[in-house]
Amino acid sequence: MRYLPLTPDDRREMLAAIGAASVRDLFKDVPAKVWQSKPVDLPMHLGEIEVDRALSAMAARNIPSGQVPSFLGAGAYKHHVPSAVDHLIQRGEFLTAYTPYQPEIAQGTLQMLFEFQTQVALITGMDVANASMYDGSTATAEAVMMAGRVTRRNRAVLSGGLHPQYRAIVETHGKYGGFKVESLAPDPDGKEDAAARLGDDVSCVVVQYPSFFGHVRDLKPLAEACHAKGALLVVVTTEIVSLGALESPGAMGADIVAAEGQSIGNGLNYGGPYVGLFATREKFVRQMPGRLSGQTVDADGRRGWVLTLSTREQHIRREKATSNICTNAGLCALAFCIHMTLLGEAGLKRLAAINHAKAVQLADKLAGVPGLSVVNKSFFNEFTVRLPKPAAGIVERLAAKRILAGVPVSRLLPGDAALANLLLVAATETNTDRDMDALVAALREDLR
């Protein structure tokens, strides 16, 4: 077995040094009736060639976004990741290191996380950010729970423009974690008035920016309304590239930003692993969940970094911790950090501009398809279209022609006739004019 270095001679010598007659003796605490003396009922070991062949065959039964015209979004976006990113994250010193608990020999990870925290704070327009969370959806749930701790209030209001699966996660935490969740009706037109739901018991209002349906709304009035009532404004962003073109949530008064960072540096990966971004105001930092890298000095007075404010965390506080979270998304945060460093100020802004321009072009092309209408007046790189028949069927038929047309709203919000004909369509820098024309032609044909 290629991963196991011990030889039979090694094992004999080692048992002799231990003074045990057999390896089974070492397991003497394991009762005989539960010991599996024979291999369990699974295949025997395989070489690289055989494993590669089996898994490649499975992979070949999928349609990757890069091989066909693809307009899928709804929380996961196909972007180009520069070649240097994947090369660098595969350096063993990053890939095969653990959490930086011994800072003297983990300065690489710690400095990177400090840079990552700075990048996230700058992009979101917030004071501080943590070293990442599992993904945008779990970061959103953590943001709601943090708002409860900060305000000591018990009801969260979720916008109808929040990603339905994010909403479901917050609801699950509310149901079992003892706080109330008021989810507003789906808001495909981007016109809801979440401020009307504020009350003295509301810890936070959670809005998505741009919304699940793609709308871009000024959040300042909502932030002011929240603050007037003593509630926090939690802003969720599932397409972080948008903040290269849009006013930051922080500038509009957000108290917590929970975002999905997949778009920068990370592949689609069928939904994970991704990287959760979490940022807040300085005054709330001690209520923030997750790891933090902080600057300090070493015994010789040289600048260095350590994990800090760990008295918030479970390994110190146990049942009194701010969160049960024990890890971050280190390698995905690294990929984000490298890609963002490559982009820089100029690159991020241009990437965002290209994404928006492509989406505007696509919206204009689609608006010419008979029977189809674009719902959005405002959007970044994703918008909602209304079709004359159910979107789900169209998407399946176009997939058979190897075109991934978008995400039917009904897939995430089933059973609502008013939403059945809505389709979310996203465009990024990876979409060519030819891709767009293929989609338009296929839709024309399907709707004929």
Next chain:
Amino acid sequence: MSDWSKAVSAGFKADGTGPTGSRGLQMEEALSFEQDAPGRTGVDLPEPPTVKDRLGGLARKGAIGLPGLSEPQVVRHFTRLSQKNYAIDAGLYPLGSCTMKHNPRLNEKMARLAGFGDLHPLAPESAVQGALELLDQLAHWLKTLTNMPAVALSPAAGAHGELCGMLCIKAALEAKGENRHRVLVPESAHGTNPATAAAIGFTVEAVPAQANGKVDVAAFKAKLGPDVAAIMITNPNTCGIFETEISALADAVHAIGGYLYCDGANFNAIVGRVRPGDLGVDAMHINLHKTFSTPHGGGGPGSGPVVLSAALAPYAPLPLTVHGKDGFRVIETPQASGEGSKALGRLKVFHGQMGMFVRALAYMMSHGADGLAQVAEDAVLNANYVLARCKDVMTPAFPGYCMHEALFDDRFLKDTGVTTLDFAKALIDAGYHPMTVYFPLIVHGAMLVEPTETESKDALDAFIATLRALAEKAKTDAQHFADAPRLTPRRRLDETGAARKPVLRWRPETVQKQAAE
């Protein structure tokens, strides 16, 4: 001139360090923000098409504040940062309870196949049949290895898996109309156990261990009652010992209508040889980044699937992969009836850590049933070899054999003036990542050594020689330990100062100065 260029001093320092602070292969590296040249970038993107924007009047005004670096600078920056990290690829990483084993590179290659790595999570079912097959296969391996009937794949990490398992228990109790609020946890448990139970409203009660490091079954039984929802046990436990009486504990908690949660962090010690389902476990998370070798990545991403007993299976969170007429289907929204209708809700967007699933399945297929049993045996053999060869100069916390990790306390350092932390830092100077220190909390000055099965006997012999030499040196040269580490990119860092006045992000010099004034 960048901030960094300005910071470079004129000449050599007294210790021979050059103007940049670098020493040989130990490169000083400025923050990316200190290497900024405005307008510079490491990507070439075309001029965007000209369109009238539809950003709703919210186009960003002003600068974001990100630095501009070219690709060669970025590659050098992160290469230099990487060289400041210790890693399994570079050496033995005996961090107890973390299972730092070799990360096979085939797994990396498989996860990057376009059919997995470039697959959108909301692509139509017809476009993802291979991905659903992989989920189904992974589930089959995990269920077979644990002899459990169901598995929830979506939890993103071990603690997230604990949350999932404990929520299943809560959902099952609610379905029975029972409102049990107490959860019993051994004192030796990992901190996530009590934190998880408390996060969903349970009252946590710690139960002391016996003198031999095992759970005190009598103490648990004395605390059981109709208001106990669950017992959370780690097996093998955090002291590196198999809980012989776990089945008795399972019977006792089942008899009062509660459930047994098992923390599977240490599954590596028994994989292929003991199936937790045979022990009466109701729920157990499996850290794919431990037992099944998905890379730790400097702190994630993890992956924490949870195997479930028949009693808890109906409450598993969405999504579920099921066998349909024409292939696999995914159930991702609440159902009125049938499969998924009792699901407790959702814990993560999309389908879980697919990239980790691919790596874990590649690892399992590579080892097979035969190789996995050998993994457990070699992991336990390696740990016992370290224990046996060090027990005359160090002090094992408990007598007898251990499982996959050897636990020492600090009695052997008594009267030397050397602490466990000092000992760990001296190990760094000798070229090793330290073992886990001060955990479990129930052992004074704990040192938890987990070599894993992927270390050779030569590597263990060298490590043992180092441990022995340090144990000897501690008797005569406490200063060596107090000053350690000396040979690292940084020496001991001021953690108290970092927490007292947190500096959590870079700010431009002018802003820093204003803040100081």
